[in-house]
Amino acid sequence: MLYGPAVVAVLKVAVTAVTFLLGASMVALWLGKPRWHGRINAVCLALTYATLGGLEVLMRIIQPGIFDFIVSDPVALGRLRLHLAFAVPAAVLFPVLLVTGYRGPRRWHLVLACVFGVVWMGTWLTGILGLPHD
Incomplete structure (x- = not known):
């Protein structure tokens, strides 16, 4: 039996790890x-979508009431x-950003990158500081 607050704590670690990778x-890019x-x-x-998929399986199949708290x-x-x-x-923009980065157009990629940066930081701040894990 999994413990909901522990799952939230693990998700916080995962979001922080992806944030460091994005950095x-x-x-x-800065190094050329x-x-x-x-x-x-x-x-x-890949890490983000694997985490989202695993979370959905956990919430809907393995232990549906895990986040009742x-x-x-x-x-x-x-x-x-x-x-x-x-x-x-952020989850919707991420693959679009990846496609525009690989195939262009560059201007769209840069605009989306700015928007993504804002929503990702919001994701990190509200997840790390806002969600209960105790």
Whole structure:
């Protein structure tokens, strides 16, 4: 039997790890290594979607009531909704950003990168600081 707050803590670690990888991809770009930038971002996308898929399986099949501790608390539920307001757009933008990075157009990629940066930081802040894990 899995413990909901422990799962949230693991998810916080995963989001932080992907955030560091995204930072590493920006360093690669700054160093003039666009190929490494793309490869690191592809790894970030794979990790993000693997985590989302695993979370869906956990919530819907393995242990459907695992996050009842959040749903039963109005404050925690509000924080989760705020987090999802950032996380869902980030998850949708991520593959689009990867495709525009590989195939262009460059201007779209740069605009989407700015938007993605904002929603990813919102995802990180609301997830790390806002969601309960104790």
